[in-house]
Amino acid sequence: MEDLKIGVFICNCGTNIAKVVDCDAIVDSVERLPYVTVARTYKYMCSDPGQDMIQADIEEHGLDRVVVAACSPRMHEPTFRKTLQKAGLNPYFLEMANIREQCSWVHDDPVAATEKAAALTAAAVLRVAHHEALERRSVDMCPNTLIMGGGIAGMSAALDLADAGNRVYLAERSDHLGGNVARADLTAPYLDSARDMLTERVTRVVEHPNIDVLLESQVRKVDGFVGNFQTTIRGKADDGAPTDSVYDVGSIIVCTGYKEFDASRITHYGYGKLPNVVTSFELEKMLRAGRVTTKEGRVPQYVAIIHCVGSRNLEFHAYCSRVCCMTALKYAHEVKSAVPGAYVSDIYIDMHAFGKGMEDFYRRSSEIKTLFLMYEKNDYPVIRKADATDDCDMLIEVNETLSGETIEMPADLVVLMVGMEAREDSEEVAHLVNISRDKDGWFIESHPKLDPVATTTDGVYIAGACQAPKDIPDSVAQARAAAARILARTARGKIEIDAVFAEVDEEKCSGCRMCNELCPYVAIEFDPEKRRSHVISALCKACGACVAACPSGAITARHFTDKQIFSEIEGVLA
Amino acid sequence: MAIRANPKLITELEIYGAQDVSKCYHCGNCSATCPFSKEPYIFPRRSMRSLQMGLEAKLESDLEPWLCYYCGECSVECPRDAEPGETMMSLRRWLTARYDFTGISRLFYLSWKAELLAVIIVALIAGAGFLLYGFSQGNITQYNGPDAFLPASSIHIFDWTLAAVLLALLLTNCARMWWFTVGRDTKVHVPLSAYVRKIYLLPTHFFTQMRYARCEQKRPWAIHLVLMLSYVTMLILIMFFLAPMWSGPAVKWSVHVFGLAATAGLLVTTIIFLRKRLKKSEVQYQHSHETDWMFLVLLIVVAATGLVQFTLHRLGLGTAANINYVIHMMAVVPMLLLEVPFSKWSHMAYRPLAMYFADLKAEEMVSKAREAVGAPQAA
Numbered sequence: 027m028e029d030l031k032i033g034v035f036i037c038n039c040g041t042n043i044a045k046v047v048d049c050d051a052i053v054d055s056v057e058r059l060p061y062v063t064v065a066r067t068y069k070y071m072c073s074d075p076g077q078d079m080i081q082a083d084i085e086e087h088g089l090d091r092v093v094v095a096a097c098s099p100r101m102h103e104p105t106f107r108k109t110l111q112k113a114g115l116n117p118y119f120l121e122m123a124n125i126r127e128q129c130s131w132v133h134d135d136p137v138a139a140t141e142k143a144a145a146l147t148a149a150a151v152l153r154v155a156h157h158e159a160l161e162r163r164s165v166d167m168c169p170n171t172l173i174m175g176g177g178i179a180g181m182s183a184a185l186d187l188a189d190a191g192n193r194v195y196l197a198e199r200s201d202h203l204g205g206n207v208a209r210a211d212l213t214a215p216y217l218d219s220a221r222d223m224l225t226e227r228v229t230r231v232v233e234h235p236n237i238d239v240l241l242e243s244q245v246r247k248v249d250g251f252v253g254n255f256q257t258t259i260r261g262k263a264d265d266g267a268p269t270d271s272v273y274d275v276g277s278i279i280v281c282t283g284y285k286e287f288d289a290s291r292i293t294h295y296g297y298g299k300l301p302n303v304v305t306s307f308e309l310e311k312m313l314r315a316g317r318v319t320t321k322e323g324r325v326p327q328y329v330a331i332i333h334c335v336g337s338r339n340l341e342f343h344a345y346c347s348r349v350c351c352m353t354a355l356k357y358a359h360e361v362k363s364a365v366p367g368a369y370v371s372d373i374y375i376d377m378h379a380f381g382k383g384m385e386d387f388y389r390r391s392s393e394i395k396t397l398f399l400m401y402e403k404n405d406y407p408v409i410r411k412a413d414a415t416d417d418c419d420m421l422i423e424v425n426e427t428l429s430g431e432t433i434e435m436p437a438d439l440v441v442l443m444v445g446m447e448a449r450e451d452s453e454e455v456a457h458l459v460n461i462s463r464d465k466d467g468w469f470i471e472s473h474p475k476l477d478p479v480a481t482t483t484d485g486v487y488i489a490g491a492c493q494a495p496k497d498i499p500d501s502v503a504q505a506r507a508a509a510a511r512i513l514a515r516t517a518r519g520k521i522e523i524d525a526v527f528a529e530v531d532e533e534k535c536s537g538c539r540m541c542n543e544l545c546p547y548v549a550i551e552f553d554p555e556k557r558r559s560h561v562i563s564a565l566c567k568a569c570g571a572c573v574a575a576c577p578s579g580a581i582t583a584r585h586f587t588d589k590q591i592f593s594e595i596e597g598v599l600a
Numbered sequence: 601m602a603i604r605a606n607p608k609l610i611t612e613l614e615i616y617g618a619q620d621v622s623k624c625y626h627c628g629n630c631s632a633t634c635p636f637s638k639e640p641y642i643f644p645r646r647s648m649r650s651l652q653m654g655l656e657a658k659l660e661s662d663l664e665p666w667l668c669y670y671c672g673e674c675s676v677e678c679p680r681d682a683e684p685g686e687t688m689m690s691l692r693r694w695l696t697a698r699y700d701f702t703g704i705s706r707l708f709y710l711s712w713k714a715e716l717l718a719v720i721i722v723a724l725i726a727g728a729g730f731l732l733y734g735f736s737q738g739n740i741t742q743y744n745g746p747d748a749f750l751p752a753s754s755i756h757i758f759d760w761t762l763a764a765v766l767l768a769l770l771l772t773n774c775a776r777m778w779w780f781t782v783g784r785d786t787k788v789h790v791p792l793s794a795y796v797r798k799i800y801l802l803p804t805h806f807f808t809q810m811r812y813a814r815c816e817q818k819r820p821w822a823i824h825l826v827l828m829l830s831y832v833t834m835l836i837l838i839m840f841f842l843a844p845m846w847s848g849p850a851v852k853w854s855v856h857v858f859g860l861a862a863t864a865g866l867l868v869t870t871i872i873f874l875r876k877r878l879k880k881s882e883v884q885y886q887h888s889h890e891t892d893w894m895f896l897v898l899l900i901v902v903a904a905t906g907l908v909q910f911t912l913h914r915l916g917l918g919t920a921a922n923i924n925y926v927i928h929m930m931a932v933v934p935m936l937l938l939e940v941p942f943s944k945w946s947h948m949a950y951r952p953l954a955m956y957f958a959d960l961k962a963e964e965m966v967s968k969a970r971e972a973v974g975a976p977q978a979a
Contacts, residue, residue, distance in 0.1 A: 328607065369607035377625075388625075389680065395622040397607050397652055423602050428626045429649040431658075434602040 030061040030155055033089040034147065035080055037071035037096035039126055046130040048140040052095065055144040059151050063087050072102050077109045084113035091154040095123040095147040116159035118525065118585060123150040149597030156590045160525035165564060167253035168276030169516040172197065174245055174455065175281035177205020178498055179490025179505035181227045183279050186509035188236035192516060195273050196231065197243045197259055203228045205283050206491075207498060211313040212360060214352035215387030221314075246270060248278065248459050251549075251564040252485030253521045277485050277512040280469060281505060282455055284446040284491040287336030287343070294406040295332065295442055302326075302419055303409060303440045305335075306353060313357075318364040318439070320419065326368060326438035328418050329361050332407060333374040337445030337495075339404050345466060347445035347495040351378045354443050355387055358396040371397040371435055373407055373424055381497070399435065400427045409440055446495040459486045460548050468494045479508040483547065484521075484564070487511060526585040527566035528573055532558045534580035541572035541581060606654030613651060615710050616697075617889045618690035624648045624682035630674035635814050636667055640965050641958060643667065644674055644684040647691055660698055660780050663961070665691040666947075666954030669824075671815035672883035686887045693889065696946050698780070699773040705942040712890030715943070719894065719934040726933035730926045741918045744848060749922040752846035759838060762936060769941035770949055777950060782957050788968070790960045801959055805952040820884070823869050828948065830865030833858055834906075848913050859910070866903040870896055895944040898935040905931060 034056045038044035049067040056065050064083050068076045071094060083089060092115070094106050099122040107117035125143040133139040169192045173180045176198030184194045202208070203224075210220040231237055240261050247258035253276045263269040289297035289305050297303045301321035304312075312318045320326055331354045337347040351374065358370045372391070377398070379388040392398070401407055407424040418436035426433050448467025449455075456463045461481040462470045469488045472480040479487045487508035490501040515521060530541075530550075537557040541550050549565035550572060552558075561572075561581075573581045582588075610622060624645070631637045631645040643664035650658045668688040675685040697706035708715040734740065734749040742748050782790055804810065809828065812821040837845055837859055844855045874896050876885040905928035912921035939945040970976070 371605075371607060389623070392623045392625060392680065395610065397605075397610075397622070398625065399653070400626075421604075426653070429646070429653060429655070431653075431655065432602045433605045433653060433655070435605050436607070 030091060031063040031087055031089045032061045032091040032093060032151055032154060033080065033083050033087065034062055034065040034093045034095065034151060035071055036067045036147065037094065038067060038069050039096060040069065043126050043130045046133060046136055046139045047125055047143045048136060051140050052144045052147055056147055056151055059148060061155060062151060063089060071096050072105055080109050081113040084115060090115065090119060091157065092120050093123060093147065093150040093154050094120065095125045095143065095150065097126040098124050118160040119154065119157050121150040121154040121157065123147045145598050148600055149594045152597035153590050153594040156587065156593055160584055162525045163523050164520040165253055165523060167515055167519055167521050168274055169193065170195065170275040171277045171279060171512055172257050172273060172275040173279045173281060175205065175283055176203040176239065177281060177283045177490060178207045178227065179501040180281035181231045182502045183281065183489055183505035183509040184231055184237050185234065186506050187512060188234045190513050192236065194237045195240060195275065196237055197240045197245055199244055201242050203231060203239065209307055209310055211310050212356060213498060214356040215383040217356065217359060245458060251562050255485065276516065277487065278459055279487045279489055279508045280455060280459060280492055281490045282449060282452065282492040284495065285449045287444040287447050289335055289442045289444050291342065292335060292406065294408045296409050297442060300409060300411065300420060302438060303442065305442050305444045309357060309441045313360050313364065318361055320438055325365055328369050328436045329439045329441065330371045330373060330422055330435055330437040331357055331441045331443060333443045335442040335444045338375055343445060343466060345495065346378060349495065349497045350443035350445060352384055352387065355391040357441060358391045359394065362394050369397065371399055373399045373401060373422065375401060375403055399424050401425060402427055446491055452492065459483060461486055461488065468492065479504055479511060523564050526568045527563040528561045528568060528581050528583045530558065530560050531580045531582065534578045535559055536578050538577060540575055540577065544571050544575050546571065603655055603658065606656055609654030609656060610651060613690055613694060616690040616693040617887055618651065618687045620681060620683040621648055621651050621687045623680040624652065625680055627679060629677045629679065630684040633673045633677045635816065636811060640962055641667055644688045648682065648684055648687055651687065651691065659691065661785060663781050663954045663958045665695060666951050667958060669812040669815055670884045671817060671820065673816060675883045685884055692947065693891065696950065699777045700942055701772060701776060708943055709891060715891065715894060718938055722934040722937055723930040727926050727930040730929050734922065740922050743913055743918040743921045744846065750925055752843050756842045759842065763839065766936060766940050770946065773941060773946065774949055774953055777953060778957065782961060788961050788964045790964050794960050794963065798956065798960055801956045802952050805955040811955065823872055826865045827869035830862040830869065833862040849916050851914065863903050863907050866899060870900045870903065891943050895939060898931055898939060901931040902928065902935055
């Protein structure tokens, strides 16, 4: 420890930090701390000249530890670690003090803010003295992939992976491929046939030598970690009896899709009671059969389509189901072509016509004389049976906002645009592959913008409507993105594992297994022979839960040792 | 109480010219652009909405279509090409048919063949009638004097009889208009005193068309005003000064100067309108209904034959003048008998009336609103 040389680099971040924190004062205060050899400020430390300065100081002064007082480590820790590496230092000999997000951005008293920034920097200086050189490791990557769900997303991902020469196990719960798209007639906005599109996909998937399609199969168990999963899938043997098989895969894509909202939950619409109130999927069935009729077999004169059934309201789901608006417009077109004289009314809250070709499609739907009626969120239209003297079967009362009138709309057939819901088994699936769900049951991605297909569990990806309501193009895009992510890894054949993870000292472990239950990443395994727990480093996210909980003090998190944390506290209090 | 929507109405209005109303998605640009759109009459979007939904009773009581002079700004601004200006025009046609209790107007608007047939039949009857009358009591070579083929005094009686019939029809329709738009409105009650106090609005709007003058472009207003004033001048001359008009062959300048000016006005403006409708260069003339053509064609024939009449008479060509006169009447009679109460001409009455009613209703609504918030009434 005697020979340590610490360099402290304080960033102004333009004026982001400097306008509140007196950076030069921090230089003065840290220079008094032990081992600090050099302390400097710079306008933008993350810029090339800023990094060059750090590198030059490391080389010139023979620094062996570096503290950067700047922004959040989430922002630039990787940047400065690379700087250290370039200068020949172990990248883990870096510590960052966050004097922007946690200081200048949230305080406006310059004196107190400077004091706090100095304390945070001092903490980093004291901590970095105890940093140890850590090495990242790599493990072999199994090129096989398990895809859960044989819908449009699952098949799209499977084809990309298989075309690249990798083995794909495509597990589908039902007895056929295609998922919910197989229930649709045409697609919006170009009115292409869903069936034609699917047939091509299904044929390719089934015939692909690298794809094993496992129908009527369910994933029962997933063990292991990224690159090395062992998955147990229960399928049917030739004699129909359930049989479990184990597949080794390196990656898993969850494409389990969605289920439709149960329309009978909204009593205003009388679904299940009024025979001619049908769901969108029931209309699809009629359209595929080529005959749009009422239950009594009559050709409907008035067809009404109600949007947001189960979506965008307080009672059921607050979110938008994204596909219903354009599907409703598709129905306007399809109904008009099936029943040329029909009057189609489209009862909506807002028309969400985002996406390529959609606004045009909306316009064309107006041009074919669809009557659009707007209602207010949570102010549901009410459907009732018409009187015998009316020329229609039902009447829909709508508080129509574009006119400000309460109107009664005649209808012979009412189509409810049922929204998308997370499947009942989403909790089970989430548990199986250890990913999280949001409040609505949708699987959560690693980053909503920058990492939309990965999850918090390395090696497990999500694609399609199991992540959130999604249309076909978005589902396919996400599926193919997941495939690309996997291919990028299999191409290297190895997976780098972060050097920061927890370790169990087997000498101290009592085998109480408390940590096994506690670990949110299922990263701790119990060895029944040794009666000791050990951490699977590839799964560990270094959250520290086990470290804090271990009654024997047998678990240490690398890079977060007791010594490091205590000296950090001392630094703050000094 | 919910109003019953009638999705079929839009199909009927298509025949009246509203082809594109279903394209409207209610951005409101039209109402924002319109120089007349002002509380409590925000248009044309609201009327477009009522039409899309087929709220017949509401449309029937709607004065807003008449407040529009069709400058076309709204149609230019419309991002969906829903033609709000043309929709208002079509609604005026539809309302004209609604006000007319005989159903003839509706028939004419729905079928141009029916209108053309009616015009031809009336023209033939008129022609035959005048010929029979002329031969029965006069000499075809004589235009003036005791032996005149069609003496001015007889024509005068005929004119007044025709005027009485027309007035009766038109007034009945105007009364129906009042009932639809003001009379049966349970929300706004206009006191009798207000009708009297504001009666000046009727002649003001009729003779100046001052609202039209507020449109961004002034030319259409000027042309429209010239056409209207020429027509009214001619009407006054014929109804009250037929005898001096008839005199001749010397030109009686005190009367004829007005006659010639009015004829020139009619001819020039009618030709301008015909040209615009044919060229379709301006948005308000891009969609011509059959009734628009009929209106202009009858008008130009009447004005032209009137001028020919004047010339032949001055030249002393009695026979030619009499024949031309019969032709002139074959255009005048159907124009007056069919167009004035049942077709486009009727807007001469409906539009000023609508302005008058709208003003009365607005005043009443404002006063009610002030009462509701306890604000002092405007002086």
